[in-house]
Amino acid sequence: MHTSTEQTGSHPPIPSGRQRRPPVIVLVCVAIIVIILLGGSLVGLLESRNSASGKKVKAVATPTVAPSPTWIPTAVTPPAESFFYDTFVNNSHGWSLASNDGYYRILVNNTLILANTNPDTPLIESVPANTNLDDYLVSVDFTVNRGDTHDSVGLYVRGDSTLSHDYRVDMNGNGTFDVAKEWLDPSKVQPAQTTMLVPPTHASELKPAGQQNTLSVIMLGPTITVVLNNVALKTVNDSSYTNGQVALFARHGSSSSGVNVFFSRVEIDRLASPFATPTPTPSPTPPLTPTTGQP
Numbered sequence: 135m136h137t138s139t140e141q142t143g144s145h146p147p148i149p150s151g152r153q154r155r156p157p158v159i160v161l162v163c164v165a166i167i168v169i170i171l172l173g174g175s176l177v178g179l180l181e182s183r184n185s186a187s188g189k190k191v192k193a194v195a196t197p198t199v200a201p202s203p204t205w206i207p208t209a210v211t212p213p214a215e216s217f218f219y220d221t222f223v224n225n226s227h228g229w230s231l232a233s234n235d236g237y238y239r240i241l242v243n244n245t246l247i248l249a250n251t252n253p254d255t256p257l258i259e260s261v262p263a264n265t266n267l268d269d270y271l272v273s274v275d276f277t278v279n280r281g282d283t284h285d286s287v288g289l290y291v292r293g294d295s296t297l298s299h300d301y302r303v304d305m306n307g308n309g310t311f312d313v314a315k316e317w318l319d320p321s322k323v324q325p326a327q328t329t330m331l332v333p334p335t336h337a338s339e340l341k342p343a344g345q346q347n348t349l350s351v352i353m354l355g356p357t358i359t360v361v362l363n364n365v366a367l368k369t370v371n372d373s374s375y376t377n378g379q380v381a382l383f384a385r386h387g388s389s390s391s392g393v394n395v396f397f398s399r400v401e402i403d404r405l406a407s408p409f410a411t412p413t414p415t416p417s418p419t420p421p422l423t424p425t426t427g428q429p
Contacts, residue, residue, distance in 0.1 A: 217270065218263045218402040222246050227262050236392075244398060247279075248384040251392035256385040258290070258297065261400060267292075268377040269405040273350040276305075278343040280394035283308040284387025287395045291351055291358075292378035298326060299375060303351055303360055307343075307387070310334040313358060313370055331358070331370045339363045346398070354405055 212219030220227050222244050229246060231239045237257045238249040250257035261272075276287055286306045293300030302314045313332035318324070339362045341347050350361040356373040359366060380402065384395040 213401065213403075215403050216401050217267070217404045218261065218400070220400050221398065229262055230259065246382075246397040247394065248382065248397070249392060249394045250384050250386040253386055253388050256383045259382045261380040261382065261402070263380065263402065266377045266379065267353075267402065267404075269354050271350060271352045271403045271405055272380050273348060273399070273401045273403075274382065274397055275346055275348050275399040277346045277396045277398070278307070278393070279396055280390070280392065281307050281343060282387065282390040284389050285393040286385045286387070287393070288383060288385075289349065289351055290379070290381040290383060291353055292375040293381060294378055297379075297381060300378060301331070301358060301372070301375065302383075303349070304334075304385075305337075305340060305347065305349060305362070306334060308334075309336060309338075309340055311337045311340065311360065311362065311367060313360060313368070315372060315374060317374070331372055332360075332368050335368070337362055337367055339365045339367070352405070 218227075220229075222241055225231070225241050229239070229241060231241055233239055236251040238247070239257075239259060240247040240249070246259070248257050248259055272289060272291065274289065278285075278287060281287075284307060286304045288302065288304045290297055290300045290302050298316070298318045300316050302316055304312045304314070306312070311332070312330060312334045315329045315331055316326050317329070318326055341363070348363050352359040352361065356371045357369055358372065359369040361367065382397060382400070384393050386393045
């Protein structure tokens with residue numbers, strides 16, 4: 135009878151003091167995990183130290199504040215012969231743009247707009263030339279945007295500081311023009327007086343509302359010449375006023391809801407007075423003839 139514990143086909147038992155060695159791939163994976171954990175710990179430690187010392191590891195972009203744009207008036211090149219010139223690109227000349235009580239002065243889109251809703255009154259805009267003018271040609275481009283036959287637009291020329299004494303050139307809504315001399319009597323008690331130098335006269339050259347007109351007035355000595363759209367309408371003589379200011383105006387009559395005029399150009403050219411004493415031009419000195427030393 136056999137007492138052996140061996141069994142046919144069975145594996146021998148594993149000794150209790152020895153363990154099977156793990157595969158190599160398991161060891162490699164464990165090593166990689168340990169490295170990753172240690173790396174993360176080191177990064178966290180560095181970030182905590184940098185944070186404690188006030189330093190930032192990651193750079194933060196600082197936004198750049200764009201400077202506010204500076205407005206620079208657009209330069210307007212005037213014609214060579216002009217004393218004053220404006221096409222209303224901006225208000226570099228300093229036009230009065232005060233508006234109140236039915237009088238409106240607006241500068242927009244290269245246009246000076248005069249709008250008047252007060253019946254039987256003119257809205258006046260003085261040309262900011264800052265000097266009294268004597269002999270000159272003043273020319274304006276204007277378009278009546280709204281108005282009727284009783285409204286008018288035009289120019290004051292050779293006016294005093296309050297336009298109590300002046301010449302007034304009217305372009306009327308009924309297709310006529312006129313030239314008036316305005317004045318006060320010496321006492322200045324009575325209202326301003328008006329003497330018609332040219333009574334209302336039909337002008338076929340005057341374009342209707344919505345179309346641009348060019349009005350020119352030539353002041354030369356005692357003569358006043360009115361030119362409309364390059365056609366001379368009338369020349370009249372009056373020696374009462376020899377110099378003064380220029381002003382634009384839009385007059386509201388008595389029947390419309392108001393007059394509205396667009397001015398797109400104002401030009402003043404100085405003219406030489408026909409009565410001025412000419413300045414003599416010195417004769418050129420003749421060139422010296424070189425000598426050769428021969429008698």
